[in-house]
Amino acid sequence: MTSEEPAPARLSDAVHEVEEVEHEFRPPVAGRVTDVVVGIAVVGLGVAALLGSLALGVGSARTPGTGTWPLLVSVALVVLGIGLLAMTGRTRDAERFTRAAWLVLAGLATMIAFVAVVGVIGFEIPAALLMFVWLRFLGHESWRTSIITSLATVVAFYVVFVGLLAVPIPHMF
Structure with missing residues (x-):
């Protein structure tokens, strides 16, 4: 050395x-x-x-x-x-x-809103909105990524859980 x-x-x-x-x-x-x-x-x-x-x-x-x-x-x-x-x-x-802690509280508030409305109007619209808000505003993803990912994920969940598995969750269609 x-x-x-x-x-x-x-x-x-x-x-x-x-x-x-x-x-x-x-x-x-x-x-x-x-x-x-x-x-x-x-x-x-x-x-x-x-x-x-x-x-x-x-x-x-x-x-x-x-x-x-x-x-x-x-x-x-x-x-x-x-x-x-x-x-x-x-x-x-x-x-x-800090700001990051407030983002966690915002995420919790949106989840509470999701739970409050999913039984009334089904899971499709609230799930798409919840995912969009989390991706775009909490995760700072692009508008295009947020919209496409939100819609594609809700469609995939619908196909798997409602269509294939016949899970009794509130849904519109």
């Missing part, structure tokens, strides 16, 4: 450079307020699911009811939410809400 530095020193320098580059592209770290809000939201979701599962009827250990599995999941949510609240301010891996 003609290098004057030993190999381990060069390796540690390379690792340090990689860490600097990774840090440069990371979104800002969320603060304590975000930690608390997320923890409370998870606990709230868990409590709401817990109440819903109790309304379904949990049954017993021998004869579990409809609400048994939702009850177990909701208890896990409550415990995890309390754990998040206990860890407030101690972690550095939670990210501050």
